[in-house]
Amino acid sequence: QVQLVESGGGLVQPGGSLRLSCVASGVIINVGTMGWYRQAPGKQRESVAVILSDGTTSYADSVKGRFTISRDNARNTVYLQMNSLKSEDTAVYYCNRRAFSKDSWGQGTQVTVSS
DSSP states (O other), X not given: OOEEEEEOOEEEOTTOOEEEEEXXXXXXXXXXXXXXXXXXXXXXXXXXXXXXXXXXXXXXXXXXXXXEEEEETTTTEEEXXXXXXXXXXXXXXXXXXXETTEEEEOOOEEEEEOO
């Protein structure tokens, strides 16, 4: 059974940095697509960054140049390095795995950017 567990969220000031981690079990993370999504209050969940099985990455325009997605296959972990955080980055961040037409989600981790 697929299990995704996020960690690393918290409260940070504008301009600060956080690194989110997603530890996967029951799957091999370099099979399929791994991604980070976020959902702010009153808004729909949106894609932030994805990494394909071949290592190709893509980002939402709003985070390009500030966020970096990466993975450590040996640790079966996906990361999201977030720099130059803005108040509009405040949201619950979810880890996602998509493979064989099936989505799996973590429970989410809260990121709050505020002074």
